[in-house]
Amino acid sequence: MSTTTPDPTRDAAPAAPAAPAAPDAPAAPAAPAAPALPADLQDERLIAEAGLAGAARAFLSRLRSGDLGALPVVVGLVIIWVVFQSLNDAFLSPRNLVNLTLQSAAIGTISIGIVLVLLLGEIDLSVGSISGLAAAIVAVGTVERGWPAPVAIVAAILAGTVIGIAYGAIYTRFGVPSFVITLAGLLGFLGLQLKVLGETGSINLPFDSGLVKFAQQTFLPPVVAYVLALLVVAAYVATRLRANARRDAAGLSTTPVGFVAARTAFLAVVLIAPIAVLNQDRGVSVMFLVFLALVVVMDFAIRRTGWGRSVMAVGGNVEAARRAGINVRRIYLTVFALCSTFAAVGGIFAAARLAAANQSSGGADTNLNAIAAAVIGGTSLFGGRGSAYAALLGILVIQSISNGLALINLGSPERYMITGAVLLLAVTVDALSRRSRAAHGRA
Amino acid sequence: MTGMTGMTATTSPPPAPTQTAVLSLRGISKRFGAVQALSNIDFDVNPGEVVALVGDNGAGKSTLVKTIAGVYTPDAGTMEFAGSPATVTSPAESQRLGIATVFQDLALCDNLDVVANLFLGRELRTGRALDEVRMEQESWRLLRQLSARIPSVRIPVASLSGGQRQTVAIARSLLGDPKVVMLDEPTAALGVAQTAEVLNLVERLRENGLGVILISHNMSDVMAVADRVTVLRLGRNNGTFDVSRTNVQEIIAAITGATTNAVSERASRRAQTEPTETQEQQ
Numbered sequence: 001m002s003t004t005t006p007d008p009t010r011d012a013a014p015a016a017p018a019a020p021a022a023p024d025a026p027a028a029p030a031a032p033a034a035p036a037l038p039a040d041l042q043d044e045r046l047i048a049e050a051g052l053a054g055a056a057r058a059f060l061s062r063l064r065s066g067d068l069g070a071l072p073v074v075v076g077l078v079i080i081w082v083v084f085q086s087l088n089d090a091f092l093s094p095r096n097l098v099n100l101t102l103q104s105a106a107i108g109t110i111s112i113g114i115v116l117v118l119l120l121g122e123i124d125l126s127v128g129s130i131s132g133l134a135a136a137i138v139a140v141g142t143v144e145r146g147w148p149a150p151v152a153i154v155a156a157i158l159a160g161t162v163i164g165i166a167y168g169a170i171y172t173r174f175g176v177p178s179f180v181i182t183l184a185g186l187l188g189f190l191g192l193q194l195k196v197l198g199e200t201g202s203i204n205l206p207f208d209s210g211l212v213k214f215a216q217q218t219f220l221p222p223v224v225a226y227v228l229a230l231l232v233v234a235a236y237v238a239t240r241l242r243a244n245a246r247r248d249a250a251g252l253s254t255t256p257v258g259f260v261a262a263r264t265a266f267l268a269v270v271l272i273a274p275i276a277v278l279n280q281d282r283g284v285s286v287m288f289l290v291f292l293a294l295v296v297v298m299d300f301a302i303r304r305t306g307w308g309r310s311v312m313a314v315g316g317n318v319e320a321a322r323r324a325g326i327n328v329r330r331i332y333l334t335v336f337a338l339c340s341t342f343a344a345v346g347g348i349f350a351a352a353r354l355a356a357a358n359q360s361s362g363g364a365d366t367n368l369n370a371i372a373a374a375v376i377g378g379t380s381l382f383g384g385r386g387s388a389y390a391a392l393l394g395i396l397v398i399q400s401i402s403n404g405l406a407l408i409n410l411g412s413p414e415r416y417m418i419t420g421a422v423l424l425l426a427v428t429v430d431a432l433s434r435r436s437r438a439a440h441g442r443a
Numbered sequence: 444m445t446g447m448t449g450m451t452a453t454t455s456p457p458p459a460p461t462q463t464a465v466l467s468l469r470g471i472s473k474r475f476g477a478v479q480a481l482s483n484i485d486f487d488v489n490p491g492e493v494v495a496l497v498g499d500n501g502a503g504k505s506t507l508v509k510t511i512a513g514v515y516t517p518d519a520g521t522m523e524f525a526g527s528p529a530t531v532t533s534p535a536e537s538q539r540l541g542i543a544t545v546f547q548d549l550a551l552c553d554n555l556d557v558v559a560n561l562f563l564g565r566e567l568r569t570g571r572a573l574d575e576v577r578m579e580q581e582s583w584r585l586l587r588q589l590s591a592r593i594p595s596v597r598i599p600v601a602s603l604s605g606g607q608r609q610t611v612a613i614a615r616s617l618l619g620d621p622k623v624v625m626l627d628e629p630t631a632a633l634g635v636a637q638t639a640e641v642l643n644l645v646e647r648l649r650e651n652g653l654g655v656i657l658i659s660h661n662m663s664d665v666m667a668v669a670d671r672v673t674v675l676r677l678g679r680n681n682g683t684f685d686v687s688r689t690n691v692q693e694i695i696a697a698i699t700g701a702t703t704n705a706v707s708e709r710a711s712r713r714a715q716t717e718p719t720e721t722q723e724q725q
Contacts, residue, residue, distance in 0.1 A: 039580065039583040039587075040579065040595065040596065040597070041581060055658065137551060187601075243576070246576045247576050247579075248463055250576050250577065250579070250580040252576065252580060252583075298570075302574045304573050304575075305571055305572060305573060306566045306568060306573060309555075309563070309566055309573060310564075312552070312554060312555060312559075313552045313555060313559070313563055313564075315554070316552035316554035316555055317550070317551065317552045317553065317554075319548075319550060320549075320550035320551055320552050320563070321552065321564075323534075323546075323550045323705055324550070324563040324565075325535070325564035325565070325566030326563070326564050384552070384553075384554035385554055386712070438601075
């Protein structure tokens with residue numbers, strides 16, 4: 001640091017502030033060393049992976065360093081299915097798989113909301129009570145008060161939203177931990193649910209009501225299911241190619257066409273194979289389809305919108321988010337509101353499937369299953385890591401265990417124990433992979 | 444690398460103090476209860492100039508920085524920005540004016556990638572969706588402009604080195620197209636190579652015509668990149684030095700208060716002729 005040669009830039013700079021490189025001068029440094037390479041691949045330290053084989057190698061290296069993504073859940077799900085299929089070959093029958101989709105929709109929907117609050121590093125323990133309250137409102141509204149079904153449904157969902165906004169307001173205004181707010185909510189809204197249900201404590205929804213038909217008997221016609229799947233695949237290819245074209249125009253690297261094709265083929269198989277199996281029985285449940293649609297919409301919202309980016313930022317570092325000018329209060333408010341809203345929707349699904357709302361609606365293990373599903377699906381408990389698809393994968397694992405155990409005539413005791421063990425395993429795998437990610441610089 | 448200390452470089456002309464300062468403070472005072480944190484501070488930054496702000500703990504550096512950043516409002520004094528009077532009463536206002544501050548803790552989201560961090564809170568959109576392609580393109584343009592060495596902008600910030608994180612934080616401050624950048628202890632937690640990287644970056648900002656305020660305790664960093672050094676002591680101006688015409692001893696004397704006393708000033712001047720080199724290497 002103690003050379004004595006005058007540095008020419010030092011002398012030149014103050015005298016020439018009109019140097020052409022104003023911070024936003026367009027394309028001033030446009031042509032650095034190698035214009036042939038895309039802008040994001042020019043650093044010589046990057047390990048360049050070209051073509052399909054290269055993409056596969058990059059994927060493997062990512063796995064080895066602990067960036068597992070959804071792989072552990074998928075592997076776990078496959079193991080669970082193989083084990084139950086070997087114990088009872090009715091497990092993977094079309095009939096049972098249709099049951100599995102029907103069983104998953106309600107708690108899966110609740111779990112989407114849990115994923116959202118977990119992304120902020122918060123928790124909502126009251127989703128079970130809120131789902132029970134929503135079920136009670138719908139049942140009492142339609143059966144006892146004679147409200148039209150849509151009115152009752154909207155009232156129940158709005159109740160959920162209002163509760164969530166209240167949580168968010170208490171959290172942001174008074175700084176009460178969400179654990180405590182929602183624990184109070186768990187008790188309080190369980191009480192309100194019992195109050196709404198009244199003396200009898202149980203109200204049956206008529207089997208010919210639209211809601212029950214929707215949940216129990218509405219399935220996509222086989223052709224429609226296939227067409228829908230093909231449309232999704234086509235949309236995927238179109239967005240991928242469009243993204244590639246835009247990146248190419250912007251001078252950035254593009255996904256190899258072979259890789260896009262491979263992923264498209266994979267997506268097509270993942271969509272069409274289950275549809276083929278489900279279509280051998282009743283088909284694709286519309287209620288399950290609504291759940292899937294909610295997952296896809298929330299995934300888009302989390303990954304591709306400014307709101308979702310803000311949610312991830314708040315979950316990662318609240319102070320940084322605040323200083324970046326993000327309205328942190330609004331983010332907490334919207335996330336708590338969405339979580340309770342999803343809980344209410346899930347509660348309505350559950351009531352419709354059961355064709356009843358009673359004192360145990362949303363009770364027992366609804367809460368714990370919804371939270372466990374989000375965590376098993378790979379959402380971090382500490383905020384900032386996770387995906388809406390965690391709700392889908394997690395609930396499939398949990399319902400597969402419960403469904404499979406019922407098939408081999410084991411009941412609640414085993415179900416609780418095994419679900420607990422899987423939850424522990426999932427969080428352990430996550431903790432280990434996080435350590436590995438940190439060691440490999442992918443934290 | 445810039446390794447000039449200016450110690451013997453008598454040939455280099457002084458940075459023209461007569462040109463219009465981009466940021467100019469006159470008579471700034473700030474008082475907290477019974478403590479006079481700043482009294483009658485004058486401070487100027489010219490475009491294309493690095494001004495180091497040094498002083499001991501409690502000298503008022505942080506208070507002055509926060510006053511410029513809009514966190515505190517001064518009790519007295521005036522502020523001129525780009526030649527016209529300005530008042531800043533909030534950090535947002537200071538940013539809108541064109542003053543970007545990189546605080547010591549950087550405030551990055553470790554779980555997000557470089558692009559997301561750069562554009563946090565002001566994402567580019569197409570309709571409702573984020574425009575990832577344009578943001579990535581802009582990120583590369585910005586990083587190239589700073590000659591920043593970040594291998595990939597699609598990796599989480601957590602996996603970057605300290606110097607690279609500092610680079611991201613500085614690059615982010617430039618997105619709002621500021622005229623003045625304030626860096627609070629940018630090299631405090633960095634290794635040798637990372638420090639060099641950040642100092643290069645500071646020079647790049649100067650070359651781009653920005654006024655840079657560098658708060659640092661590290662004299663060798665200050666001597667390496669700064670054009671002028673403003674010393675605060677106990678909330679008062681205690682001298683402004685042209686780096687090309689001063690040396691570490693003189694600045695340290697100003698920081699510790701040795702120069703407030705004519706006798707000790709003379710003593711330190713005599714002492715400095717021999718051991719300068721050794722002091723310098725620390």
